Amino acid sequence: GAGVSQTPSNKVTEKGKYVELRCDPISGHTALYWYRQSLGQGPEFLIYFQGTGAADDSGLPNDRFFAVRPEGSVSTLKIQRTERGDSAVYLCASSFQGGGGYTFGSGTRLTVV
Amino acid sequence: KQEVTQIPAALSVPEGENLVLNCSFTDSAIYNLQWFRQDPGKGLTSLLLIQSSQREQTSGRLNASLDKSSGRSTLYIAASQPGDSATYLCAADTGANSKLTFGKGITLSVRP
Numbered sequence: 001g002a003g004v005s006q007t008p009s010n011k012v013t014e015k016g017k018y019v020e021l022r023c024d025p026i027s028g029h030t031a032l033y034w035y036r037q038s039l040g041q042g043p044e045f046l047i048y049f050q051g052t053g054a055a056d057d058s059g060l061p062n063d064r065f066f067a068v069r070p071e072g073s074v075s076t077l078k079i080q081r082t083e084r085g086d087s088a089v090y091l092c093a094s095s096f097q098g099g100g101g102y103t104f105g106s107g108t109r110l111t112v113v
Numbered sequence: 114k115q116e117v118t119q120i121p122a123a124l125s126v127p128e129g130e131n132l133v134l135n136c137s138f139t140d141s142a143i144y145n146l147q148w149f150r151q152d153p154g155k156g157l158t159s160l161l162l163i164q165s166s167q168r169e170q171t172s173g174r175l176n177a178s179l180d181k182s183s184g185r186s187t188l189y190i191a192a193s194q195p196g197d198s199a200t201y202l203c204a205a206d207t208g209a210n211s212k213l214t215f216g217k218g219i220t221l222s223v224r225p
Contacts, residue, residue: 042215
């Protein structure tokens with residue numbers, strides 16, 4: 001596609017529920033990143049994919065968070081047993097091979113009530 | 114661990130002013146330094162990327178400089194316009210998988 005697409009744009013869920021956030025990167029971009037932005041803060045790195053594999057997941061806050069990219073294109077960020085502190089905007093970005101030149105999606109605003 | 118600081122958190126200027134947004138980082142071993150713009154409720158738009166070997170980059174009314182030795186970057190906006198109102202974030206790429214460390218951003222308001 002022309003840009004990075006993230007769905008849904010907004011998600012409200014109850015505490016303890018499971019959610020999936022989807023990212024559709026620019027076609028041909030092998031590098032894909034997930035970031036989390038809390039209110040009034042800059043984005044914080046979560047995980048980086050190069051192709052199908054997670055090359056760096058050091059930013060995932062705990063084992064409730066997991067992400068996949070099975071075919072090297074679309075990625076899904078999965079959050080189990082959501083907590084109110086998970087409320088944030090989750091941003092996805094892709095680049096051709098990493099090394100700068102990011103394109104960010106518009107993000108998914110997750111609210112846990 | 115890289116830390117990126119942007120001060121002040123907010124800035125309000127009258128239309129037409131030239132202004133400078135500051136960014137500082139603690140680890141000078143960066144691969145590049147990037148500036149982004151974020152409009153309310155939107156994602157990030159890349160403005161300028163300065164490679165570690167460069168001193169500055171220009172795009173239209175925007176000019177970004179990089180001084181690695183002092184751990185500083187500045188974004189210069191010439192002849193500011195109300196449409197420039199947004200949050201401006203800088204981010205350091207330390208080259209480890211090209212993951213970015215962001216500052217908290219500077220929210221700019223340009224008054225007509």
